[in-house]
Amino acid sequence: MAYEDVEAELLRHPAVRECVVAKIPTPARKASLVAYVVTTGEADPAEIRAFLSAPRLRSGRIPQAVIAVESLPRTGSGEVDREGLPLPVLPGRAAGGKGSLSDLGGGTLTVVMLVPALLIALVAFLTTDSLWPGSTNVSAVPHPWAGLFRGLYVVECLSFGLGIGFLFFGRGRLTRLGRPPWLTTLAHLSIVWLLAAWWPQDNFYRLAAKTDWGRQAALVYGFNVTLMIAAAVLVAFAVRGDREG
Structure with a gap:
């Protein structure tokens, strides 16, 4: 359904420079009509929404939420990237604003990443002894501690797989939260590193001599810091x- 009439009325507002109106799925899985506006200065999204009231638009054409953004996301061809639009506000919250971390739709994201993450984790698990010979040898560790360490190795591989999966599938979800692009990129890479670093870190640490201070310092600054x-x-x-x- 086209919303040119709604967008035209939005552009009549003196503070609205650009806008796009779209039906956006909410976390409750109900589609909501949402207006995204780029303003020329400080503007109250609630006031902009009120501006659209009758006789300008009938009630069914008035967006449930107006979200102010710094700029509209664009595709390479210059069209509005609707997949990159921030999530709409939740029911019961004031009109306008940006998405929160709870709006990520984590269940969907987990399903999308699950298969490749498990495959990557399996590859990591199978190649650990080749990359770090002896690092997972627990033959000298008494029961039940040996089992706990084996479980740790599995968890590290799973975390590594999730990190690589998030590298390829996670940025789009973060983009929809409406943060600045530079901060979104840093946050995306930070999540990847927080998940993926434990597998190589722990294996390097297990093989590093306790008195090899140069290597210990390199590991601390390369991973911990x-x-x-x-x-x-x-x-x-x-x-x-x-x-x-």
């Missing part, structure tokens, strides 16, 4: 959303 930085990036990603939501 970068993991801390990745966590800080995600905090900034969440805080940025809270401030602008």
Whole structure:
């Protein structure tokens, strides 16, 4: 269904520079009519929505939410990228604002990543001893600790698989949260690293001599410090959303 009439009325508002109107699935799986607007300055999304009231538009054509964005996402051909639009606000929240981390649709994302993630995890598990000979040898570890360590190795491989899966399938979901592109990219890579780093990190650590200080320092700065930085990036990603939501 076309919404040119709704977009035309939105553009009559003095603060609206660009806009697009679309039916967007909500987390409750009901499609909502949502208007995305780029404004020339500070503008209240609720006031813009009220601007569309009768006699301009009948009630069924008024968007359930108006979301202010810095810019409309575009495809390579210059058309509006509807897949990149932020998620609509949840029912009961004020009109306007941006998506939150709870709006990711994690169940769908997990299903999309599950098969490739499991395949990658299996490859990681099967190649561990080839890449790091002896790192998973628990023959000298007494029961029940040996079993716990074997379980840890499996979890590390699964985490690595999820990280690589998120590298290929996760960015689109983050983009829909409406954060700045540079911050979205950093958050995407941070999540990938937080998931994927444990498999190589633990194997390198197990084979490093305790008194090989150069190697120990390289591992600490290469993994521990970068993991801390990745966590800080995600905090900034969440805080940025809270401030602008």
